[in-house]
Amino acid sequence: MRLSGQNRIEGDLRGAIIALGNFDGFHKGHQVVAQTAIDWARVEQRPVIIATFDPHPVRHFQPDAAPFRLTTLDQREHLFTQAGADAMLVFEFGAELAGTSAEDFVEELLVNRFGAAGIVTGEDFTFGKGRAGNVALMTELGAPLGLRTKAVGPVSDSVETISSSRIRAALQAGDCETATQLLTRPFAISGPVIHGDKNGRKLGYPTANIDIGQYLRPRYGIYAVKGRLPDGRVVKGAANLGIRPTFDPPKELLEPYFFDFAEDLYGQVIEVELHHFLRGEAKFDDLDSLMVQMAKDCAEAKERLA
Helix, strand or coil: CEEECCCCCCHHHCCCEEEECCCCCCCHHHHHHHHHHHHHHHHHCCCEEEEEECCCHHHHHCCCCCCCECCCHHHHHHHHHHHCCCEEEEECCCHHHHCCCHHHHHHHHHHHHCCCCEEEEECCCCECHHHCECHHHHHHHHHHHCCEEEEECCCECCCCECCHHHHHHHHHCCCHHHHHHHHCCCCEEEEEEECCCCHHHHCCCCCCEECCCCECCCCCEEEEEEEECCCCCEEEEEEEEECCCCCCCCCCEEEEEECCCCCCCECCEEEEEEEEEEEECCCCCCHHHHHHHHHHHHHHHHHHHC
8 A cells, every 4th residue: 555645644653663775676784674664563553654756855855866766666566565564664755855945854754744653774774854863863862753753774794884885886786696796686677568679579588678767877788687477477588778879869768588488568567677787888880799699698598596
């Protein structure tokens, strides 16, 4: 269930424990915050809600920032539900929320509008106009109103703190394995299959093209991928992610070719997981040499996914 931050929460979901954060990648660190809220809610037999912000606050303050999202709202809703949330709460981030004082954020939104009994968030979470609020202030403001607060410290692996910026850097380097480890699942791009220039079809490799939209741009190149279809089937393939330099005009797309698959996917929403980076994008002198390379890429992808 998806709730809007503009609306008052009524009924059974009032009195919830709310996990509060952006949770864009919903990585290992975010999952610990969510699990802390879920465990607390179960002990007290309360509902649990996981909150997120959309658009991301960075998009409001820096509208021209390059795309950086690791998940869409639909993907987050699915991940939150899988984790055990009863609902996802979406704060629509715009001028109104950006201008809300820390005091009003706690009293008017968390307590009065949402009826929260408890908040779980990361130690570094900030809120309110000018990011004036932190966990200590939330605890102080919430106590007289019956709102309790728990802060979760950073989660680290053997290298350093797990963060969305580390995951973005890994993807931009083509390091799918590190991204998968930190996310606890492969990075996946989801979207409706759109019509392309049919170049792949002409070459004997029909692709299911997806617009990359607001997603972070991983390193351009060829990937071994898995596609998750609307009916739950998983298919293996190889994908080009980038601008296809051999063809004019350059067009930025994710173009997965699924092995031994010939069904029509146009208009259907599929999710494509990036499992292994195979090579960077290259411009070929002619279509014959491109086709030779594509056969090699598919053979390598099959091997890596076996």
